Amino acid sequence: MSGPGRADEGPLDDGALAFLTRPGLTRLWTAVRARLERNGLQPTGVLRLQHLDAPEREALSLLLARPVTGPTATVRLPDLDARLRASAAGRGLAATLEELGPPLTDRRAIRDAAAAERTRVWSTARTELESTSLSSRPWTERWLEDLRRGGTLTRQDPHTATTVVTQAIRTLATLFPDGDASPAPASWGRGELATRATGSAHGLDDGTLLSRLVLRGIALAHDTDFPTDAPARRALWRTASVTPDEVSSTVLTHGLRPTGGTWQETALRERADHHRETHLTLRELRTLSLRLPPGTRVHVCENPRVVEAAADAARTAPLVCTAGSATTVVLTLLDALAAAGCAFAYHGDFDWPGITLANRVIRRYAAEPWRMRAPDYEHLATRARLHGTPHLPLTGPPVEAAWDPELAPAMEALDTALHEEAALDLLLEDLG
Template structure:
């Protein structure tokens, strides 16, 4: 009787448990009977894998179940071996990190051990393949070494893009949405006995404290009608633009210009609403998220909310729009602005009367935190209504401006 070699790594693969086959045809029952050495008479068959393995070894094939499955080209995973390999790779990752720290400007700094322990405990690198995790951790060590070394009081601050280019080869290597940025910020927080920042202002403050200058001019937030208090030239310029019914794109440098606390600020999702408000010479104040609400948008809204301004929000009537609305309304305790189920029904009826082609909703339905009926109504009508469909209603709702 011939024999076949075990599949690679099969030592830890042992057949156990059972499988249940249903709907077996007469021909399949006959084949199972021959395979198992016992008669299978029903359409449902329970097969113990250990018995099947023993049966295969006793036949002419002289192969166990694992070898047969491997010969059929089906993948087998030795979970115990994979777990052992993973443990070894993780151990090698942290050993290499400790060696890199010992050879860097971070050597001897008390907070570094706690930083590594935090990363291990929280699994910050757990979803990355070992090679990628090792590379990112070594880049984080290099960045922190540059920032925490004694560069002298006269040293110029780093630009974040320049620092990223120096370490990663790309100016976007330390952007807020990167793993590397999160690793570095955890290290900076640990070095200063603080907590990792949870929002954009906290991240900016921590970068600045480490003498890293964030990019403050490339991202902007479209606004209209903001009339900040104060006598500075920025405040005067914004009031003048509001007087002339002109929109303004604010950068991160300009977010400290705040209107009086009794101002009602409307928030929209689409820049077309800002444009239409300027064309109609509206008198209300408006901030646009331009879709998903970038860092500069959230920082402006954070500033306005902290100053006690009242906020109202309108966005798209589709599932991504509801997700963004939930985010903004919850974060700022904002009121919905023509965003309840009745508004949706009226807009849908108006679009149908105009003969507009219906755009079906796509994605997973979401409950609206401000209206328990909205999701059900949207699901029933199944039409996506973007903010432009409500443009006339929104502009009419803003306070009229001067001629």
């Protein structure tokens, strides 16, 4: 915001401009500018300049019309303002600094305007809330207060904040037409609900500000904790009769032969018998019964190439692929297999991200490391070197393997990253 205008004032004449821009006044103008911008552009208060050198003392003496002889000078801004008005400058302190440039910024006015905008956001939110069925519910007050204290909305520009909080209130009112946590009379697809709220089917996607606000409201309505991971977020959506997208992400499998008689289980067995891989969606896993004989050993790999090779080689052992990361759909399948009494063996890449993923899977399912110990790594690294395989160094911080304290030191010593394909022939032997 610029300072006061000077419609009736011409530019500074050359002599005044030359004097006011002399190096001895640079520190003064910098300090005055900072004070004026904090003071609403008003020339009030006192400045104290210390450690003055000779050119600064000379320039200040001439400007203030009084001798400045010591290393410190005290400058009253009202006096400096009056001095400039009576001098060849012919204008006050703020107008002079504007002329010297750059334009002044009224930071106090900006702060006041921002505070007024924040007040307007919350006023609009409260008005919107009171116009819905949510107005009488105690959880909505806590929801709004949590948003205010959390600062998430105040970090947005006012237009975005107002839009998002209004959309969140209308979405929650749609989900809780009676204001409480009873099931909504209709089920919604998340994309359909997002389109209704924002005009975009992706408006409630994971990670959006709107989805976080709505999920916080759902959690408070059901008196439950705010979800911290994707499976918990999906579960919370379902409590409000909202169905997340459960078909776009899949888990790659091979050789699963459940014992039940449903068409889904029959289809899995037939695909396994014909050595065909199967991609399962979350939607399928919600309704699929995975009854395998207790103690069935399921191998888990990281790279889809292992599944492809197992299918080509007509291997029969059950195999699940994490595809580089244990996403929600992968964990959902492994959880179901664990609940059915299956045991797991895990193999992944010999690099630090691979060890991180292996730690996660092995710890969660008490899985057996599958050719993932220090001797396995050393054998594969030696074999790769003898075969003339180009050296691929490890990158990133080392990660200790929870199942073998000797593995990380061995990897650091050889400094060789080995992807899962390096052990493909050995893995296929085990899958026979």
